[in-house]
Amino acid sequence: MQRMSDPSIAVPDAVISSVRNVSPDQIADSPRPTTIVEAPRLGAHLGIDVFLATETFQRTGSFKFRAAYNVALNVPNPHVIAASSGNFGQAMAYACKLFGKRCTVVMPANSAKVKVDAVLSHGGRVDLVDTTKVKRATRVAQLAAEHPDAYVASAYDDPFVIAGNSSLGDELGRLAAPPDVVVAPIGGGGLTSGLIQAARRSTSTMAVIAAEPLIANDAARSLREGHIVSNETEPQTIADGTRTLSVGKHNWELLEDGLETIVEVPEDAIREAVRLLFFLANLKAEPTGALGVAALLTSPETFRDRRVCCVITGGNVDAAVYAGIIAG
Amino acid sequence: MQRMSDPSIAVPDAVISSVRNVSPDQIADSPRPTTIVEAPRLGAHLGIDVFLATETFQRTGSFKFRAAYNVALNVPNPHVIAASSGNFGQAMAYACKLFGKRCTVVMPANSAKVKVDAVLSHGGRVDLVDTTKVKRATRVAQLAAEHPDAYVASAYDDPFVIAGNSSLGDELGRLAAPPDVVVAPIGGGGLTSGLIQAARRSTSTMAVIAAEPLIANDAARSLREGHIVSNETEPQTIADGTRTLSVGKHNWELLEDGLETIVEVPEDAIREAVRLLFFLANLKAEPTGALGVAALLTSPETFRDRRVCCVITGGNVDAAVYAGIIAG
Numbered sequence: 001m002q003r004m005s006d007p008s009i010a011v012p013d014a015v016i017s018s019v020r021n022v023s024p025d026q027i028a029d030s031p032r033p034t035t036i037v038e039a040p041r042l043g044a045h046l047g048i049d050v051f052l053a054t055e056t057f058q059r060t061g062s063f064k065f066r067a068a069y070n071v072a073l074n075v076p077n078p079h080v081i082a083a084s085s086g087n088f089g090q091a092m093a094y095a096c097k098l099f100g101k102r103c104t105v106v107m108p109a110n111s112a113k114v115k116v117d118a119v120l121s122h123g124g125r126v127d128l129v130d131t132t133k134v135k136r137a138t139r140v141a142q143l144a145a146e147h148p149d150a151y152v153a154s155a156y157d158d159p160f161v162i163a164g165n166s167s168l169g170d171e172l173g174r175l176a177a178p179p180d181v182v183v184a185p186i187g188g189g190g191l192t193s194g195l196i197q198a199a200r201r202s203t204s205t206m207a208v209i210a211a212e213p214l215i216a217n218d219a220a221r222s223l224r225e226g227h228i229v230s231n232e233t234e235p236q237t238i239a240d241g242t243r244t245l246s247v248g249k250h251n252w253e254l255l256e257d258g259l260e261t262i263v264e265v266p267e268d269a270i271r272e273a274v275r276l277l278f279f280l281a282n283l284k285a286e287p288t289g290a291l292g293v294a295a296l297l298t299s300p301e302t303f304r305d306r307r308v309c310c311v312i313t314g315g316n317v318d319a320a321v322y323a324g325i326i327a328g
Numbered sequence: 329m330q331r332m333s334d335p336s337i338a339v340p341d342a343v344i345s346s347v348r349n350v351s352p353d354q355i356a357d358s359p360r361p362t363t364i365v366e367a368p369r370l371g372a373h374l375g376i377d378v379f380l381a382t383e384t385f386q387r388t389g390s391f392k393f394r395a396a397y398n399v400a401l402n403v404p405n406p407h408v409i410a411a412s413s414g415n416f417g418q419a420m421a422y423a424c425k426l427f428g429k430r431c432t433v434v435m436p437a438n439s440a441k442v443k444v445d446a447v448l449s450h451g452g453r454v455d456l457v458d459t460t461k462v463k464r465a466t467r468v469a470q471l472a473a474e475h476p477d478a479y480v481a482s483a484y485d486d487p488f489v490i491a492g493n494s495s496l497g498d499e500l501g502r503l504a505a506p507p508d509v510v511v512a513p514i515g516g517g518g519l520t521s522g523l524i525q526a527a528r529r530s531t532s533t534m535a536v537i538a539a540e541p542l543i544a545n546d547a548a549r550s551l552r553e554g555h556i557v558s559n560e561t562e563p564q565t566i567a568d569g570t571r572t573l574s575v576g577k578h579n580w581e582l583l584e585d586g587l588e589t590i591v592e593v594p595e596d597a598i599r600e601a602v603r604l605l606f607f608l609a610n611l612k613a614e615p616t617g618a619l620g621v622a623a624l625l626t627s628p629e630t631f632r633d634r635r636v637c638c639v640i641t642g643g644n645v646d647a648a649v650y651a652g653i654i655a656g
Contacts, residue, residue: 032366037385038385040387057365057366057609057611059368061610278612278647281385282384282385283385283612284606284611319654320655322651322654323650323651323655326647326651327648
């Protein structure tokens, strides 16, 4: 099917800064500007002056496409290998299809079929690995050795990923009334480091706060201890986009001095945030996407008397999980 | 709580055309521009070049606020009486609060508590009527006699309502690439007649198609017979926003010659459309809001090879109903 040309498409500056030979089709499929959603009922409920920047309508349904597009645009390699069972995998597969590159996504053998299908539907190759026998990183290294022409893309610890994500921060900085503070989920730190990068080059003053599940608080502990701290195992938070062992090195360089703070949120607050977005803002968010709102619930005093932008990072959530949360 | 000033707020021309003494607060709270959502996966699934204009993020969660705001803005009366158990009631209450008017909403005694609470939360007065004993129209007439200073607002059969809704059509006509055809739900005909009004004054050519539940097809029968036909009783379609007895007289004047056609959709297609919006567009829609997509499912040949805009009219849906649809 022919892709429609959308009148509201704007190509973020950060993304096109290094564009060389990009076809009209590729421009038409570049990252969409974020969708600003007012949420007066949510704000009244929380007692906070908050609006939402939702990436749930971004291509492939999450902000990860900003990063994936920037990787595919900038690396000369004809093949990209990524380890991701979630949003980055499908975003990378879609971006590679767009640029005529091959894409291999390493996923655990027990991944949900819907996630495997999403990668396949974008023409990606799925490499299933039994993670009880072989670590994903090991399998990625094997594949990299087998395919010396491939670029191995981290979902967060990569300058192209950070720069791609920073385009969202640029958009917020260019609003007529930019927020005083932007709050976004943290897993590997790809998004928050990008937001810091954008805030530093912005003419407006915009603080960046991260929201992290309490049971996956390696980033908060890293900030307290002054160096990168790792989780022993992948924490089983419902915010599955933050199930990382630690933040990345490239991310840490920006996060260390750039984050105002990290709010650590209990699992119950994440579920409640998904419900509040459903009931008070008509917004479908995945649990990871609701982490910013969960931070407002958990630590309202941090946000009082400031104009707050919550980044809703993605909307891809299993229907049964979602139905269970909103009906629960 | 202070209302934030949203940078993306624009005041639709049709709404401000008759503005006299409007305070900054009232301007800040005027109808929001519609939110354009690309839906490439939905389009690919349907084989139709479609995008969405969603009113789920409109104030009070549905397009009805466009109409309610225009009524409150234009009538001199200090009191507005409306009969509505749904989105128009809460939109009217909210608009009246904004303009310092009283608002009375006549609702069936067995209305869902959430709907009664929504009206009350906006400072509206709820008049519950036992519809097994007294018709709602009778009760409205009683109230009108008791309150001679009140304006009785129909949710659809009112020139201010039609003009308010037409602002959505103006926005679509002003897109860089306006749609060839816009498809929207029809109940009383308030929205579709407004879209026709806008299409007639637009420089672009934009056909208007209505989507109506098959079990509530009075409008389609009216179009076939050349005069207004009524349902015997309120049809119990899941698309509760279309449970009207017939289209209004003011609406019919525009619909009769202005509609290209009406697609009659089975209940199953409405449920499937809600699911498709959830899975393929990350969009929470109420069943009535999904009628346009249901029309694309039911009669794809009507829309083939045209650039189609589906209006998603609202997102206010009971959580249990919604969970049942997406998990079903």
